[in-house]
Amino acid sequence: MTRRRATLIGFAAVLMWSLLALFTIGSAPVPPFLLNAMCFGIGGVIGLIWTARNGFGVLGTVSWKVYAFGTLGLFGYHFLYFTAFRLSPTAETGLIAYLWPLFIVLMSGLLPGERLTPMHILGALIAFGGAALIVLARADAGSGSALGLGLAFLCALTWAAYSVLSRRLGEVPTESVTVFCLATATLSVVAHLALEETVWPVGALGWGSVLALGIGPVGAAFFTWDIGMKKGDIQLLGVASYAAPLLSTLALVAAGITKPSYAIGIAAVLIALGAALAARASAKRA
Known part of the structure; x- marks a missing residue:
């Protein structure tokens, strides 16, 4: 598989994650860990079907x-993310949690065969500015805590470390993500029983949203992301990941849930500029 093709496959995960907010809203009032368990269970079944092609051996x-x-990467990230927003449901929490693409770009410089350039860093910072506009514009007001902000920071570090270290496991087949998903679903059931009250999806919209989440943003996305991290352009994917909050907001606008604003347009320009700088840096390196 070529580096370019793997990068495109990895970006498919970003496109799927852009629908995360829309489908999550549709799945209400399911509590987060129960939703996590259901979605990762669906993702694990999809992985089993895919793995069956070449045998489970x-x-x-x-x-x-x-x-x-x-398992630590997938479950740890979601556990920290949900807990951070329970303790600190603020825009600041969202911004800190969304530092992971920048951390991916910075950490990638430690990988063998990878070279981090100032243009990669500049592109990541500009794209983060665009993502910050989106998060701040659509965030609900609320009171938070230092512990929640700290967990959000650990959340960002966890996903960045999982993504970058996946590069060191390039010889491990992507089918292994099937087990990651099933194990994460199991741990999410334990967390749900310990921390939440059981509330099931409501009607066709609720169940359909859960199924869509399990098939895409909390399912196939982790398989395509694994391919991108192992064989694609990791710096470019890191910067391009900032397109997720923008595309997510556009999906909410299209669904009539969010109103369009000037912030969306400015964010689009910043994220596109950041991605263009990262792409140019990668092209020069190649």
């Missing part, structure tokens, strides 16, 4: 340490 070739790493 490939899963036996993967070390338990890799499975532990992947």
Whole structure:
């Protein structure tokens, strides 16, 4: 697989994550860990169907340490994310949690064979400015806590570390994500039973939204992201990830949930400019 094709496949995850907010709204009033368990369960089943093409023997070739790493990355990120927003439901929490694309760009410089340039960093910072506009414009007012902000920071570090370290596991088959998803679903059930009251989806819209989440943003997206991180342009994908909050907001506008604003247009320009700088830097390196 070429680097360019793997990058495009990785960006498919960003496109799917742009529908996360829309489908999550549709799944209300399901509590977060129960929703997590249902969606990752669906994603795991999809992975089993995909893995069956070449036989399940490939899963036996993967070390338990890799499975532990992947489960820690997926479940750890979501546990920290949900807990951070429970303690601090503010715009600041969202901005801190969305530092992970910038961290991916910065951490990628530590990988063998990768070279981080000032233009990559500049592009990531400009794109973050665009994402910040989106988050601040649509965030609800609320009171938060220092602990919540700290967990949001750990959340961003967790996903960035999971993504970048996946590059070091380039020989591990992407089918391993199937086990990550199923293990994350199991741990989410435990967290739900310990921390939440069970509330099921309401009507066709609710169940349809859960199914859509499990198929896309909390399912196939992690498989395509794995391919992008292992074989694609990791710096470009990091910067391009800032398109997710913009595309997410546009999806909410199209659905009539959010009103269009000048902030969306300005954010679009900043994110596009940041991605263009990162792409230019990657092209020069190539």
